[in-house]
Amino acid sequence: MNAISSFPSSSLVSASLRKQAPQSKLKILSIYKIKPSVLTSSKTTKTHFDKLLSVLQYGAFLAAVEAPAALAVTGENNNEEDLLTTLLYGAIIAFGYLFIAPPIIMNWMRLRWYKRKFLEMYLQFMFTFIFFPGLLLWAPFINFRKLPRDPTMEFPWSTPKDDPNIPLYKDR
Numbered sequence: 001m002n003a004i005s006s007f008p009s010s011s012l013v014s015a016s017l018r019k020q021a022p023q024s025k026l027k028i029l030s031i032y033k034i035k036p037s038v039l040t041s042s043k044t045t046k047t048h049f050d051k052l053l054s055v056l057q058y059g060a061f062l063a064a065v066e067a068p069a070a071l072a073v074t075g076e077n078n079n080e081e082d083l084l085t086t087l088l089y090g091a092i093i094a095f096g097y098l099f100i101a102p103p104i105i106m107n108w109m110r111l112r113w114y115k116r117k118f119l120e121m122y123l124q125f126m127f128t129f130i131f132f133p134g135l136l137l138w139a140p141f142i143n144f145r146k147l148p149r150d151p152t153m154e155f156p157w158s159t160p161k162d163d164p165n166i167p168l169y170k171d172r
Contacts, residue, residue, distance in 0.1 A: 101127075102134035103142065110144050 046054075105127045112120060128135060153159075 097131065098134040098137055101131050102138045105131055106135065106138065106142055106144075 105124070109124050109128075112124075116124065
């Protein structure tokens with residue numbers, strides 16, 4: 001007798017399994033030491049983890065259904081923009097960023113430096129941070145120091161003559 005014929009056929013195995021009485025739940029529960037009331041309840045409780053998984057699956061389904069096809073494949077994004085237009089827009093933005101906004105910010109800071117409240121100070125320093133390259137570009141050319149009152153003084157750092165009638169500096 002060969003090895004294959006020594007095993008019973010699959011129909012015999014399934015028939016023998018059908019003939020056996022199913023084990024009771026109490027016997028299985030006694031093996032695992034679980035209370036029968038927990039497993040025999042008909043009410044199914046979902047944990048937070050199960051709820052999260054179902055929400056993630058639903059979100060993945062919606063993303064797959066609602067997402068458009070790849071634009072490079074469909075050709076819907078083949079709007080040709082020439083290089084000249086792109087460079088022109090970039091030059092306009094760079095001109096405003098480097099040459100228009102920084103002097104306005106510096107003058108605003110000069111006028112309101114000692115009168116500002118917290119929110120205005122926050123906005124001034126925010127714009128200083130955003131437009132820092134332009135402020136560095138303008139800093140050597142814009143001078144907000146007070147001008148000397150004495151006409152004999154050529155520069156603000158010159159030493160004035162000792163005349164008590166002439167104030168040291170004049171306001172702008």
